[in-house]
Amino acid sequence: MLSRFAVVLMLSTAMAVPAQAHHLRFTSELSGIAESPANNSIGTGHVVVTLDLDLGTMEIAASFSGLQGAVTAANIHAPTPEAGTGSAAPATTLPTFPDFPAGVLSGDYEHEFDMALASTYNPAFISATGGTISTAQNALIFALEDGKAYFEINTTAYNNGEIRGFLSHVPGDYNLNGVVDAADYVVWRSTLGDIGDGLVADSNDNSIIDNDDYDAWRAHFGQVELSQLGGGSLASLSTPEPAPAALLAVILFPAYASRSAPRALVR
Numbered sequence: 001m002l003s004r005f006a007v008v009l010m011l012s013t014a015m016a017v018p019a020q021a022h023h024l025r026f027t028s029e030l031s032g033i034a035e036s037p038a039n040n041s042i043g044t045g046h047v048v049v050t051l052d053l054d055l056g057t058m059e060i061a062a063s064f065s066g067l068q069g070a071v072t073a074a075n076i077h078a079p080t081p082e083a084g085t086g087s088a089a090p091a092t093t094l095p096t097f098p099d100f101p102a103g104v105l106s107g108d109y110e111h112e113f114d115m116a117l118a119s120t121y122n123p124a125f126i127s128a129t130g131g132t133i134s135t136a137q138n139a140l141i142f143a144l145e146d147g148k149a150y151f152e153i154n155t156t157a158y159n160n161g162e163i164r165g166f167l168s169h170v171p172g173d174y175n176l177n178g179v180v181d182a183a184d185y186v187v188w189r190s191t192l193g194d195i196g197d198g199l200v201a202d203s204n205d206n207s208i209i210d211n212d213d214y215d216a217w218r219a220h221f222g223q224v225e226l227s228q229l230g231g232g233s234l235a236s237l238s239t240p241e242p243a244p245a246a247l248l249a250v251i252l253f254p255a256y257a258s259r260s261a262p263r264a265l266v267r
Contacts, residue, residue: 022053022205023198026144027178028151028165030064035152035161036087043067043105043163047151048176049076051115051141052198058113058120060097062151065106069157074100074109076151076167078125078140083147084166091125091140091149115140145169172220174201174213180223188213 026049032041045064051057062074073096080086092113101107113120121136129139143149144167152164172180174187188201191209201209203216 023202024051024053024141024144024169025049025176025200026051026149026167026169027173027176028167029178030062030151030153030163030165032158032163034150034164034166035158036085039158039162041066041068041158041162043153043155045153045163045165046177047165047167049144049151049167050198051144056115056137058115060109060111060113060151062109063107064153064163067105067153067155067157067162069155069162070103070105071101071107071153071155072096072159073154074152075122076140076149077164078143078149079146080143080148080150080166088148088150089124090122091136091143092122093119094122170220170223171203172217172223174217176200178224180217180220184217185214188217 028047030043030045030047032039032043035041043064043066045062047060047062050059050061052059060076064071075090075094075096076092077088078091080088096102097109097111099111100109115137116133118126118133121133121140125139126133126136129136140149147166147168150164150166152161154160155162168178170178170180172184174184177183184201188209191199191201194201194209195207197207199207199209201213203213206212
């Protein structure tokens with residue numbers, strides 16, 4: 001994870017360096033067992049939250065299915081007292097995200113928020129984090145970076161939350177599934193040389209997929225997001241180098257590498 005100093009530096013310099021984009025992506029698997037307290041829902045979901053620090057936007061892309069109750073609300077909650085565990089009040093707009101599917105058991109959602117607008121946040125979150133939109137924005141980013149923010153869907157069956165997952169940033173996770181493995185190498189290899197803004201395999205945000213992005217994947221091979229660890233530090237399942245078998249697999253089976261790159265979430 002980035003340090004608080006690094007995040008503050010990125011926020012303060014983003015507008016001063018228009019040629020280089022600054023993106024942060026956080027992902028999570030959603031489940032009933034991740035709720036507090038855990039429940040027996042068989043519902044599942046996945047969410048990707050992308051921050052564009054230059055444009056000051058937050059894009060949420062989520063999908064869910066198999067819920068036991070009809071959707072009543074969805075929010076990002078933050079900050080919890082500890083990473084990957086506990087509960088917190090909603091940090092985002094109430095009572096739910098604009099246009100989030102309601103009254104359904106499955107669905108998809110994609111929306112871009114302006115982080116400079118008060119309407120993006122829960123008024124109580126703004127008050128609790130310093131009283132300004134700027135302090136609320138910083139607090140939400142810090143909570144995301146610290147693993148103290150979770151995405152939750154409330155339903156008629158579970159009014160206090162049917163499925164949720166703690167959001168985390170996993171360097172090298174180029175297919176955004178929360179695990180750094182051989183599949184992410186395929187994404188890097190299939191987009192090697194691509195140039196543009198918001199590329200998912202651009203680990204250092206220099207707007208080109210190059211060997212530095214391979215080095216980032218290699219350095220974080222084996223790392224898993226918080227929602228799949230069940231809380232705790234991301235580093236607990238990370239390994240310093242890819243296992244030889246994994247490297248051999250991506251070398252021997254290049255047919256898996258398609259030239260179609262994953263869609264960049266930031267428009």
